[in-house]
Amino acid sequence: MSNPDFDDFDHDAHMRRAFELAREAADRGDRPFGTVLVRDDTAVMTDSNRVITENDIRRHPELHLAYRACRELTPEERAETVMYTSTEPCPMCAGGMVTAGFGRVVYSVGSDEIAAFTRDEPSVRSTEILDGVTDVVGPVLHDEGRRIHDEFDW
Numbered sequence: 691m692s693n694p695d696f697d698d699f700d701h702d703a704h705m706r707r708a709f710e711l712a713r714e715a716a717d718r719g720d721r722p723f724g725t726v727l728v729r730d731d732t733a734v735m736t737d738s739n740r741v742i743t744e745n746d747i748r749r750h751p752e753l754h755l756a757y758r759a760c761r762e763l764t765p766e767e768r769a770e771t772v773m774y775t776s777t778e779p780c781p782m783c784a785g786g787m788v789t790a791g792f793g794r795v796v797y798s799v800g801s802d803e804i805a806a807f808t809r810d811e812p813s814v815r816s817t818e819i820l821d822g823v824t825d826v827v828g829p830v831l832h833d834e835g836r837r838i839h840d841e842f843d844w
Contacts, residue, residue, distance in 0.1 A: 691694060691702050694729075694730065694793070695768050696772050696793060696794045696825075699728060699731045699772060699828055701732060701774070701791065701831075702830075702831060704726050704728050704772070704774040704796075705776075705796065705798055705830050705831045705834075705835070706731065706831070706834070707724075707726045707736065707773050707774070707838070708724040708725055708726050708774045708775055708776045708798070708811060709724060709776055709798070709834060709835060709838060710718060710724065711723075711724025711725065711726070711730075711736055711737065711738040711751065711776070712724035712739075712776040712777075712838050713838060714738050714770050715738035715739040715740070715751075716838070716842055717778075717795045718730075718740075718812070719739075719742055719743055720739040720740055720741060720743050721737065721739045721741065721842070722739070722776070722839060722842045723738065723739040723750065723751055723775070723776055723777050724736070724737070724738045724739070724775070724776045725737050725738070725751035725752050725755050725773060725774065725775040725776070725786065726752060726773070726774045726775075727755050727759060727771055727772070727773055727774075727792075728771065728772045728774060729767065729770055729771045729772075729825075730770075733836055734763075734771070735753075735755050735762075737751035737754050737758075738825050739838055740752055744813075748782075749836055750779075750780065750782065750783050751775070752773065752775055752779040752780075752783035752786070752787065753783040753786045753787075755773065756773075756786040756787045756789065756790040756792075757786065758785060759771065759792070760789060764810070765791060767794050767825060768790050768792055768793075769782045769791055769792070770793055771792050771793055772792065772794045772795070772796060772817050773787070773792050773796070774796045774797075775795065775796070775797050775798075776797070776798050776799065776835055777797060777798065777799045777800075777801070777804055777835070777839075778797040778799065778800050778801040778804070778815070778816050778826075778828060779795065779797070779801075779816045780801060780813060780816075781813050781814045781816075782799065783816075784814075784816040784819035784820055785819060786826070787816075787819075787820060787823075787824060788819065788823050788824075789818060791823060791824065792824050793824065793825065794824060794825045794826070794827060795816065795820065795824055795825070795826045795827070795828075796827045796828060796829075797816075797826070797828035797829065797830070797831050798817075798828065798829050798830055798831050798832055798834070798835025798836075799832065799835040799836050799838075799839060800828065800829060801813060801815055801816065802829050803814070803837075803839070804839070807839050807842075807844045808844055809844075820838060830831060
């Protein structure tokens, strides 16, 4: 497949899967973040946050899936891939995604909102880091995504 029309993908279904993964992470004792990689409108990889349970600061789902995609998919395949993530990627994850070169990133809750939940200073937005590399779209299903963070004990 070349030049996929990402607008035709089932954004709601893929984002809701990311939400399920975020809830699984929270239920496991990690922070509520989940991510799905989609090619040809089909999920090809999923992950959820494992920073606490694996005692590894790198185990954000976005960064881990970028790593896996670079190992398992060609650059052309990655360019035809959309990352759906429950929350806008942090600067560390967005930096890894520059190398991955996904076609698009779709998020639900903005990093500025997460900064308010965590009481951290707002960080650089992923759109700034991925500018010219990957199209960043969001928020999508914002109220549903935000509810996950409202219910989490930040």
